[in-house]
Amino acid sequence: MRIEQLGDGEPEIAVVGGIHGDEPCGVRAVEQLIERDPDVERPVKCIVANEEALAADTRYVEADLNRVFPGDPDGDTHEERLAAALLAELKGCTTLSMHSTQSYTGTFAVLAEETMALAQSICPYLTLDAAVDTSAFTEGRLIEHEPVIEVECGYQGSAGATEHASMIAEEFLAALGALPGGEPHDEGVPLYRLTHLIPKGAADAYDVPATNFERVAAGETYATIDGEELVADEPFYPVLMSPNGYENEFGYAAELDGRLGGSAAGDERDRPETPR
Numbered sequence: 001m002r003i004e005q006l007g008d009g010e011p012e013i014a015v016v017g018g019i020h021g022d023e024p025c026g027v028r029a030v031e032q033l034i035e036r037d038p039d040v041e042r043p044v045k046c047i048v049a050n051e052e053a054l055a056a057d058t059r060y061v062e063a064d065l066n067r068v069f070p071g072d073p074d075g076d077t078h079e080e081r082l083a084a085a086l087l088a089e090l091k092g093c094t095t096l097s098m099h100s101t102q103s104y105t106g107t108f109a110v111l112a113e114e115t116m117a118l119a120q121s122i123c124p125y126l127t128l129d130a131a132v133d134t135s136a137f138t139e140g141r142l143i144e145h146e147p148v149i150e151v152e153c154g155y156q157g158s159a160g161a162t163e164h165a166s167m168i169a170e171e172f173l174a175a176l177g178a179l180p181g182g183e184p185h186d187e188g189v190p191l192y193r194l195t196h197l198i199p200k201g202a203a204d205a206y207d208v209p210a211t212n213f214e215r216v217a218a219g220e221t222y223a224t225i226d227g228e229e230l231v232a233d234e235p236f237y238p239v240l241m242s243p244n245g246y247e248n249e250f251g252y253a254a255e256l257d258g259r260l261g262g263s264a265a266g267d268e269r270d271r272p273e274t275p276r
């Protein structure tokens, strides 16, 4: 784990890339921040998490790091030990963790029950297409254990994902008063709540004509399996859907559940405080 600091004092803000070794966007964003070394008004911890997986260009070495939190300093796997070490580093910090996907070129925040309140105050400051409440679908993720805003920055390995990651990191630091500027977006961020997995049977060829975050109407074809059309019984919003991203699922169905921020919330919103 690489750890660098911007500014002096005990950091209450952290920016993390490289939780997954095959998602370089967040790593580049952290490296750019370290190289640029801006004058910060609050100290910031910059972390590249899984250097071993990055060196091997693989998601993880022994276990998926974002499924083994809180980890264990004496754990059997590299990632269990790393999870415990990373949590110790992030204690007392409000953190941004950057990821990328195989399903979407834009940006969206991944939220859990534990981070909803934090997301309400910070996400409106970030350039996000959406925020997704994923509570109850996976366990062992960093967002369940510390005040962390997790952002999917774009398509894995793309230049676009790196650009987004750098922009989001700057916006996050501005939202928390570490960098100047920082204005909430007037329109806020649409919030989706995952409702169920969309299963995928074994086949040779998959296609997903549906577009993530765009409503699929009842009767609409959302995917094909070896040319056979899968038609929606009920309307839903596809999230993290792709032909080949997961082995047994296309992705998730979600419902729209309001917005985070936006002009309806008024212009008097204060800059978010760092929760302690």
Ligand SMILES: [Zn+2]
Pocket (backbone or CB within 6 Å): 019, 020, 023, 099, 100
């Ligand atoms: Zn990831």
